Amino acid sequence: MRVNQKHTIILFLFFLANTTLFAQDEKISGNIVLQMGANDSMHVVTATLTNIATKQPVKAVQLTFYVQRTFGLMKVADGTTDSTGITSAEFPLTIPPGDPSGKITVVAKVENSDVVNDTSFSTLATSKIPYQQSKKLAASIAGSNAPLWLIIAFTLTVGTVWLFFAYVLYLVYLIKKSAVKSIHN
């Protein structure tokens, strides 16, 4: 019983200490300004991270850079801000554009930082390679680009069977008709 009471007190003190510490350690809100450039083979992205409230640069914060793809963000680089709040990263020029206008959406994120709240900013860059319209998948019974032999074999086989079914039903019709004839005769 005594041991339990001791534990409870220790836990309570630990809780108090923690809450006090966290209260002193509030994160700031950051702003990221992105600037795009390029050299011969790489896109160069420069990010400047500042404190929104004080407008001062924030140093030693890791930023992750992504390029928007169809089904999500593709990580391309990361970097840590220097004393001026700046970090830059490079990624290949060969990354194809994400839309018909030939633009690439570049995203910079602060994630799980002890100093700055999670922040995300994006900018557009012009891709150096043209946008390729993806071919629409031909998927339908009539137009699935199936080999000709397959279309012929499939249609002939299924068609022949169904023709026989139709003929048998025609015979049933003749059964009915023949009775009508014999009744009239």
Added chain:
Amino acid sequence: MEKIDQEIKNKIQDELLATVGKRYRKESFWVPFLSIICIGGTVAWIFQLRKGLGVTAMRDYVSWGLYISLLFFFVGISLIGALVSCVLRLSGAKWRFPLIRIAEAVTLSAIFFAGFMPVLDMGRPERLYYLITHGRIQSPILWDVMAIATYFVGSVIYFYLPLIPDLATMRDKLTDAPKWRRTLWKWLAMNWTDSLIQRKLLKKGMFILCIVILPVAISVHTISAWLIAFTLRPGWNSTIMGPYFVFGALMAGAAIMILIIAQLRIGYRLEKYLTAVHFNHLGKILLALTAFYLYLNINKYGVPAYKMAKDEKPVLEDLFFGNNSILFWFTQIVGIVIPIIILSIKKLRNTIRWVVTSSILVLLGALINRYLIVVPSMLHPFVPIRHAQPGFGTYYPTLTEWTITASSLAGFLLLTILLFKPFPVITMWEVTEELEKQGEKPIGVENILTTQNSAYHAS
């Protein structure tokens, strides 16, 4: 053979028409029992539709489980219609006549539920529509859907054709039936007057359908086999799959046929029409098919086991010594070897009870075998499963799956029972016609013409 007296013809018709609308013995137990299971399955399916396939044990690796295993089972037993109606017809077996309608009814029920199983397996069944709008002719799934639909339509027509003269008899004889029934019979009987030209047309239609439906029936099961054989997976990557499925299907079909005629024989008191002769002949067929299936099994499992190729090894070890070994050896020994031994003994083969026992064992083995074809191969892909989330690397069907599976089997039996309610179990006109031509012995019936003779003596 002398012509059968009209009085005897009438008696045959009366006996066989007596099954129409008659309560099957123990029906008051079976129909509610099977209906309750079906209702339970429907509730489980609604639950599955609302919550998604996550309520099943199917995950990324085992994406086909009990439902697809049952699809293969139903497609399999649906082949019995083709066996009895076509193969036996072409081989000239006269004893098939009392069995034709039963075989066709089993086929219809089985192929109906075979078509239903993939829908149960779909998380979003309304997307079936996309199979038509976005289906690719190169895909075996499209072929399978087309083959099942074609076989279903062919089976409906083949069920209907020999029914026409019987419908006319019902129209003329069962005058005290409700009006809507008589109207329906009249409409479906196609003004049948039993004229020579009508018989000729009917027999021509039946012969054409008999020839056409056989390749369709075989294609249905072959394409179902191709669904897995065209996939690069250990255990499936085999050229034997087509014949393995077809003969396994015929074997299961013959077994279920024996069980159903055994039930109908007692349930509708058809002992004179469904005799030990039919069980003996079907027992011989079952023996031949089971023995051949054993041979196919030796090839399917024995040949890869001899080589023990790297990719095949995990599946084979799973089947021979692993988690599925009890089921595997059960199917081989209890489902194949023991029935072969029983049916090889003439004395036992001539006993209905032993033929039925063998059929139960074969059918149980066939049902489990479908599961063993599907699941172990999915659990052992070419790229081994590593660091899978809990429940992803194993497959233990959930209660929802068991309930839906049980309800599908119950639904199949219920539909088969209900198909015999509005029609005679046995084709009256063909049995009568063959009795006139051949006598009792070739078609396997008993004490029908004897009654005729005694009737003569009495008169």
